[in-house]
Amino acid sequence: MDIGPQYSSDRSAPPSTLVIFGASGDLTRRKLIPAVASLARHGRLPKEFALVGVARTPMSDDEFAQSIQAENGLGDLAGGGLRYVSGGYDDPETYKTLATLLDELDDQRGTRGNRLFYLSTPPQAFSPIINGLAGAGLNHARSDEGFARLVIEKPYGTDLNSARQLDATVHSAFDESQVFRIDHYLGKDTVQNVLALRFANSIFQPIWDRSWVDSVQITVAETLGVGTRGSFYETAGAMRDIVQNHVLQVLALALMEPPASFGAEALRNEKVKLLQAIRLPTDRDVSEIAVRGQYTRGGTREELMPGYRDEPGVDPLSRTETYAALRLDVDNWRWAGVPFYVRTGKRLPARVTEVALTFQRPPHLPIPGNQLTELEADALILRIQPNEGISLRFGAKVPGHSFRVRTASMDFSYDQTFREESPEAYERLILDALLGDATLFIRADEVEHSWRIVDPIIEHWANDKSPIPTYEAASWGPTDADRLIGRHGRAWRNPA
Ligand SMILES: NC(=O)C1=CN([C@@H]2O[C@H](COP(=O)(O)OP(=O)(O)OC[C@H]3O[C@@H](n4cnc5c(N)ncnc54)[C@H](OP(=O)(O)O)[C@@H]3O)[C@@H](O)[C@H]2O)C=CC1
Numbered sequence: 001m002d003i004g005p006q007y008s009s010d011r012s013a014p015p016s017t018l019v020i021f022g023a024s025g026d027l028t029r030r031k032l033i034p035a036v037a038s039l040a041r042h043g044r045l046p047k048e049f050a051l052v053g054v055a056r057t058p059m060s061d062d063e064f065a066q067s068i069q070a071e072n073g074l075g076d077l078a079g080g081g082l083r084y085v086s087g088g089y090d091d092p093e094t095y096k097t098l099a100t101l102l103d104e105l106d107d108q109r110g111t112r113g114n115r116l117f118y119l120s121t122p123p124q125a126f127s128p129i130i131n132g133l134a135g136a137g138l139n140h141a142r143s144d145e146g147f148a149r150l151v152i153e154k155p156y157g158t159d160l161n162s163a164r165q166l167d168a169t170v171h172s173a174f175d176e177s178q179v180f181r182i183d184h185y186l187g188k189d190t191v192q193n194v195l196a197l198r199f200a201n202s203i204f205q206p207i208w209d210r211s212w213v214d215s216v217q218i219t220v221a222e223t224l225g226v227g228t229r230g231s232f233y234e235t236a237g238a239m240r241d242i243v244q245n246h247v248l249q250v251l252a253l254a255l256m257e258p259p260a261s262f263g264a265e266a267l268r269n270e271k272v273k274l275l276q277a278i279r280l281p282t283d284r285d286v287s288e289i290a291v292r293g294q295y296t297r298g299g300t301r302e303e304l305m306p307g308y309r310d311e312p313g314v315d316p317l318s319r320t321e322t323y324a325a326l327r328l329d330v331d332n333w334r335w336a337g338v339p340f341y342v343r344t345g346k347r348l349p350a351r352v353t354e355v356a357l358t359f360q361r362p363p364h365l366p367i368p369g370n371q372l373t374e375l376e377a378d379a380l381i382l383r384i385q386p387n388e389g390i391s392l393r394f395g396a397k398v399p400g401h402s403f404r405v406r407t408a409s410m411d412f413s414y415d416q417t418f419r420e421e422s423p424e425a426y427e428r429l430i431l432d433a434l435l436g437d438a439t440l441f442i443r444a445d446e447v448e449h450s451w452r453i454v455d456p457i458i459e460h461w462a463n464d465k466s467p468i469p470t471y472e473a474a475s476w477g478p479t480d481a482d483r484l485i486g487r488h489g490r491a492w493r494n495p496a
């Protein structure tokens with residue numbers, strides 16, 4: 001039965017081996033290894049657990065251990081549980097060596113044929129790795145009891161067609177029940193809290209629709225530039241890097257209908273229905289509903305930041321967007337007529353991810369207008385990160401003899417309310433995959449619907465030869481984005 005994610009506090013992984021492809025890379029070092037170390041520190045990995053890194057960079061087991069600073073939390077894997085295989089992703093020898101090593105770990109360490117293959121390479125290596133695993137028979141569990149699972153990083157394809165091709169390759173070797181398409185935003189507690197807020201309470205549901213909500217804004221703003229990932233980002237841009245996945249996933253959770261349970265299929269069915277209801281942009285609408293931008297040099301005198309075209313690995317004439325803002329419409333009974341404004345960008349003035357619902361103004365205000373100059377529309381703001389929490393903004397009477405009403409705010413903060421530690425997103429999701437729980441992973445049809453929404457916009461921009469709009473680093477994006485939302489008398493919330 002579809003009972004939902006395993007949310008018990010004593011969850012721990014079975015004896016198993018985690019195999020990371022792209023083990024010499026940025027994501028492995030910055031996120032995956034710290035996540036595994038944290039699982040180990042919290043006693044969620046059994047003593048039989050093993051970790052194998054695979055990449056082309058030649059390294060010994062010890063050098064790999066040093067490169068990921070294994071002494072910080074992975075000490076328990078010493079004694080044969082931390083291994084490295086060097087080889088080409090399309091070389092059958094790599095997979096023969098890996099298969100022998102995995103059998104050895106099963107026999108000597110007791111990992112019991114349980115294998116989780118994590119593809120943390122750039123997307124062009126996904127298909128060769130899947131074919132290589134299948135060629136060595138590693139797509140099947142070693143015995144009836146073991147498992148062979150595949151975690152695939154984003155972006156899943158570069159458009160609808162390539163996502164379908166990737167899926168065909170995946171399904172030529174793996175059954176869907178073995179596949180875990182990751183979007184790390186779903187591993188964040190505050191993203192899961194969108195579900196808690198909406199479906200574990202009764203007070204929000206009645207106002208969660210077109211009768212009460214005026215508009216919704218979703219912001220994923222970063223202060224960082226592309227750093228060392230310039231050559232990857234050149235092939236992605238903000239639409240493929242963030243909008244197609246993180247933004248649309250958060251949007252789907254915030255707007256979907258209540259699922260019957262939080263089981264993997266029930267939850268994902270509702271997300272798909274919502275994504276299907278998003279109006280597909282036509283080529284003609286794109287200039288009306290989408291704005292792009294690229295950051296140029298900027299900042300303060302103390303911290304002058306390079307422009308995108310000056311970053312390593314970036315074409316000096318690049319037309320890749322580092323900012324995107326869209327107006328989306330959801331054509332269903334609940335949301336008809338409500339505009340959804342979403343935006344993301346690198347080198348913005350603040351790191352903030354939030355969902356903000358602005359409510360309609362009261363139909364009649366029995367208070368003179370001059371007493372209301374500081375009254376904004378009511379709003380509910382779900383702060384995904386940082387300063388995780390929720391704010392409810394409403395009007396309150398200012399103390400005194402007049403009847404002045406000003407916006408006030410009621411705040412819930414994770415830090416101040418809970419003593420419990422929040423697991424890192426990757427920590428939560430790696431453990432889910434080791435346990436076989438796909439609830440917080442993306443199904444193939446979700447991926448496809450997301451590409452259907454972003455593809456026409458990306459294509460329109462690719463054909464548009466006019467200069468790409470720019471914005472200075474550390475500013476809130478191109479002025480066109482203000483015009484986009486201002487067209488209907490609204491403005492972006494620019495959180496400090
Ligand atoms: N870094 C991040 O913050 C995030 C990354 N991701 C996703 O995770 C995956 C890995 O990202 P990241 O670690 O940043 O990427 P990297 O560019 O650091 O690549 C990881 C490793 O893959 C190998 N590699 C690099 N280029 C190629 C290539 N063209 N063909 C085959 N292998 C190659 C390299 O290892 P070697 O040369 O030794 O084989 C490299 O160390 C990507 O799909 C990315 O989109 C998702 C969310 C966040």
Ligand SMILES: O=C1O[C@H](COP(=O)(O)O)[C@@H](O)[C@H](O)[C@H]1O
Nearest residue numbers: 154184222224241242246353385
């Ligand atoms: O997937 C990605 O996400 C990060 C932002 O993740 P966050 O957890 O720090 O919000 C982004 O920097 C990166 O470009 C993108 O690939």
